[in-house]
Amino acid sequence: MQKSQDVLVLLRQIIRATELHDKQLSRVTGLTMPQLMSMQVLHMQGPMTVGALANQMNLTQATVTSILDRLEKKQLTTRVRSQEDKRKVLVYPTGEGLALLKSAPATLQDRLINAFEEMQEWEQSMIVASLERISSLLGADSIDAAPMLDVGPLDRS
Amino acid sequence: MQKSQDVLVLLRQIIRATELHDKQLSRVTGLTMPQLMSMQVLHMQGPMTVGALANQMNLTQATVTSILDRLEKKQLTTRVRSQEDKRKVLVYPTGEGLALLKSAPATLQDRLINAFEEMQEWEQSMIVASLERISSLLGADSIDAAPMLDVGPLDRS
DNA sequence: GACAATTACTTTGCAAACCTATGTATAAAA
DNA sequence: TTTTATACATAGGTTTGCAAAGTAATTGTC
Numbered sequence: 001m002q003k004s005q006d007v008l009v010l011l012r013q014i015i016r017a018t019e020l021h022d023k024q025l026s027r028v029t030g031l032t033m034p035q036l037m038s039m040q041v042l043h044m045q046g047p048m049t050v051g052a053l054a055n056q057m058n059l060t061q062a063t064v065t066s067i068l069d070r071l072e073k074k075q076l077t078t079r080v081r082s083q084e085d086k087r088k089v090l091v092y093p094t095g096e097g098l099a100l101l102k103s104a105p106a107t108l109q110d111r112l113i114n115a116f117e118e119m120q121e122w123e124q125s126m127i128v129a130s131l132e133r134i135s136s137l138l139g140a141d142s143i144d145a146a147p148m149l150d151v152g153p154l155d156r157s
Numbered sequence: 158m159q160k161s162q163d164v165l166v167l168l169r170q171i172i173r174a175t176e177l178h179d180k181q182l183s184r185v186t187g188l189t190m191p192q193l194m195s196m197q198v199l200h201m202q203g204p205m206t207v208g209a210l211a212n213q214m215n216l217t218q219a220t221v222t223s224i225l226d227r228l229e230k231k232q233l234t235t236r237v238r239s240q241e242d243k244r245k246v247l248v249y250p251t252g253e254g255l256a257l258l259k260s261a262p263a264t265l266q267d268r269l270i271n272a273f274e275e276m277q278e279w280e281q282s283m284i285v286a287s288l289e290r291i292s293s294l295l296g297a298d299s300i301d302a303a304p305m306l307d308v309g310p311l312d313r314s
Numbered sequence: 315g316a317c318a319a320t321t322a323c324t325t326t327g328c329a330a331a332c333c334t335a336t337g338t339a340t341a342a343a344a
Numbered sequence: 345t346t347t348t349a350t351a352c353a354t355a356g357g358t359t360t361g362c363a364a365a366g367t368a369a370t371t372g373t374c
Binding site: 034063070 | 359360362363364370
């Protein structure tokens with residue numbers, strides 16, 4: 001069946017496009033992907049503990065600690081020990097960090113959204129229905145997806 | 158517009174599902190993702206030079222060389238210097254390497270394909286059309302996607 | 315209240331993945 | 345033949361990522 005192959009190739013293309021876009025964004029900002037991702041999560045979801053950040057990104061605490069060391073050295077984040085519970089450490093993006101995100105170029109999702117909004121109602125519905133179908137086939141519908149397609153900059157919050 | 162957000166979340170979920178699946182597969186095979194990816198490309202597209210392999214994966218030659226060092230140590234690939242042009246080195250998967258791929262569990266794409274084949278003709282067409290639309294919106298349609306959704310094992314060639 | 319268990323984070327040590335720059339051999343061009 | 349280009353390997357570096365062990369603070373439990 002040709003269509004099955006088409007689906008695989010198309011999905012692969014879409015995933016690949018977001019990968020390439022992420023890499024480009026990474027070069028532009030001068031941050032590595034995990035660093036950029038950390039900044040994004042902090043920006044989208046606000047300050048949080050080191051552990052929470054690790055969970056968001058499916059990494060161990062130790063890994064996130066070292067990423068934060070580097071972000072801190074670049075003055076993009078700061079760590080503040082919680083007063084209520086002194087075991088906890090809250091991570092904040094600095095003004096400089098937020099500025100960096102805002103200065104990044106338009107994202108893939110901006111482009112996608114703009115084009116999508118131009119579509120006819122029926123086509124929008126068709127696309128959403130199709131994606132829902134695929135998502136459930138992959139068992140992806142149970143995944144708590146962060147509200148971003150890629151780690152792009154965006155003041156959508 | 159709610160639907161725009163839906164699209165982003167759904168795409169994110171789909172991408173995330175393939176990521177998680179890749180990681181699991183990586184654990185099962187005992188290979189890291191780049192190693193697994195290399196094996197897959199060799200399997201799907203046949204023996205090729207180190208440089209060609211690097212291009213396929215958007216990595217530098219140096220990076221691929223070190224990955225091949227490790228695969229070779231595990232006896233999963235071999236390098237053979239070309240006779241026509243002695244600068245070139247062809248990379249072959251070993252029998253052991255191919256066996257490893259075949260022994261891996263059913264992939265995400267198997268599940269996807271099976272479910273897809275069960276669908277009504279109209280739904281299949283709708284999904285393909287939707288994916289094509291998104292792919293072109295992302296500029297992904299110009300990407301030469303390897304014929305696989307993720308780096309899973311498959312004797313579909 | 316004391317002491318064990320748990321929690322949150324950091325540190326350490328290590329493997330792997332990346333990169334840039336450089337080296338080495340071969341091939342092609344001048 | 346000398347130069348230039350190509351294909352790969354090597355050297356040296358940073359970053360990611362983990363497990364294991366360490367430190368400090370909190371929460372039982374008797």
